[in-house]
Amino acid sequence: MDVGQPSATPLAVVAPRRARFRGLLPWLFLAPLLVPLALFVYWPLLHTFFLSFVRWNLQPGVPMEFVGLANYDGVLASTLFADAAWNSLIYVLAAIPLKVLLPLPVAVFIWSLGTAGGWYRTVLFLPTLISFVIVAVVVGWMLNPIAGHVAALLANVGGGFGNPLASPDGAIVTIILLSGWKVFGFNVLLYLAGLASIRRDLIEAMRLDGASDWTILRRLIWPLLTPTTFFVLIATVIFSLQQVFTPIDILTEGGPENGTTNFFYMVYQLAFRTFDIGRGAAGTVLLFGLLLVITLIKLRALDKRVHYQQ
């Protein structure tokens, strides 16, 4: 046996193996995140797309029937669709001033207080921690037209049996305000996180140059806060339709006269009240498409105005 001649075979085998293992290593580390994401997010998403083209109620042994766009037609022709679309728009538009713009000055105020702002932070964040089911039930009690606190106040000023949930306008305003109150503190906290990343020495430098509070806010704080504002805007708009689901279901069931329903609630009703899986899936795909389009428009329109560097 020639021991002087080094054998090339073992090295040639080992090297590609190691290289292959090194190539797989990042995927192994990512697997705990990617596998659940694929199983519980992307697979249901793809399956929902598939279900939107068939008539099938998920039952094993029952053949599914390909129906093309009939489920989409069923959603668009639904008597709930027009009101759900209109109300969805109202919920989204109302969310911007209430949940995106208003928390900003409040956050700046709390931030300016320094450590003394902790109490305000706690008070404002508290509603976020309370279950929305409990909030909706308690508000239902308060607004009880006969035995609620609001009725008692109205009775003192000469009103009787008034119920804001009884009229379409009153009901949607109530749900918008309730949802705004619930999310307000969370968005304030997001803005505070954004504010915490702004260097104080930049502010001091502006002050030394004689800049007023308003100038500092407009020229420094606002531009540096645009990434946070952008995130809050996108997240709020996407979630604005599902945030109101709980109060709708508990307080109004979409009424009165479809006054509070939205796309999200309509999809729930189709899928889980009438168990029409095909139309429910088609409604979900339409909702997904709508939110995707809104988000892409916002990205194109606003991303250039966002300042990511201090």
Add this chain to the structure above:
Amino acid sequence: MTRVTRAALLRRALPAAIGAGLLPAPAVRAQAPIEITYYHWQTGVAGRSLRGLLDAFQAENPGVVVRDIFKQSDQITAEIQSVVAARRPLDVAQVLGRNVLFIQANLPVVPLDEDRAAGEWLGRFAPNFLGLGDRGGRPYAMPHSFGTPVAYLNLDLLAQAGITTPPATWADTIAAALAVRERTGRAGIAHIQTGNRDYGVMTLVLANGGRYLSPDGRRALFNSPEGIEALQLWGDLVARHRVHPVANDQQLTAAFRAGQLAIHVNTSAGLQPAIAGAEGRFRLGIAQYPTFGAKPRRVPSSGAVMMLFSPEGPRRAATLRLFEFLSRRDIANRWSRETGYIPLSAEPLADPAMARYVEETPLVRPTIAQMPDTVSTDVWAPNGAVEAQTEVSNLVSALWAGRGTAADLVPATVARIDAILSRLNPA
């Protein structure tokens, strides 16, 4: 201390495990109990009562274990659907009356006459409660947790308004409600709504002698003089007489229990909570559902039936034994006494325990007296129920807001409902 390595442990344990597998286990396996899975929406007092009945069944059938699973009433049909889709065990489920057609059309429900003795044990129920489960002449559901609409009375508020006799007709009821509003300033009356106001409308229409839906649930039939008159009455209570507050069922029930509402037309199944709520606050009374003049009383039942899903074999046989057990007069009566649901047996008072209970509990007598006047609830066709019920709800809102008379609004609503149902349920 002797240290045992993992390999050594495996070497010792493996033969033992294989040996255990070869032991004569069939004797043990033969005694393994048959497990029945039962989905229901009973909670609190009713949940404990149901478990008590199931324990009694198990005591009588030592080889059977009933596993009961609670789900909210609104979610139970979706849950059953997902249980079947996921091939999880399901033997029996409590199903809301309004979902019976969907389940019978879409899920693997087994007709009860698979049991040759079903005719005998279903015959123990009053015939007017069996219609809900009857499809094509075969029984698909057994009545179980039924209520009937009755008038809960705050006797103190009524006395303050000078009313000492429980109102028997709608004319009496309106007069009493007006007197309450004028003399006490409190709300006079509220009518049950339930299911997007669908049940409330159905109750009023049937009570006035009208028809609500066709037997297949594909056509609305309340565009009739009786239907229009009944719905105009509900609109008038709110918009004309101003004695009926605009609120949902939860708000109205809370207001009645707080002593702020004189008459609450609600399901008899709420009797026990109503007694508890009134205690120390006001004297509670119960009256039968008001009639429209001299017309005979006819009201729909509310509540749930039991449906069978067991696969063929010992589980199905055991589940059918459970159905038979729950159909017995003494068991159905015990369920009624403990929960407030109506006793469903043909002659409930033939049971001495029930007769004694009714004698001792006067508040339950109007419900018992109303049993023969209670008919099966009408059920919507499998597809489009949400849209149809929303149309019904919108009609009631428009009547309450005084945006038209029932004669103006009902025909258009019924036309829209029929269009929705025919489009989504092609023949």
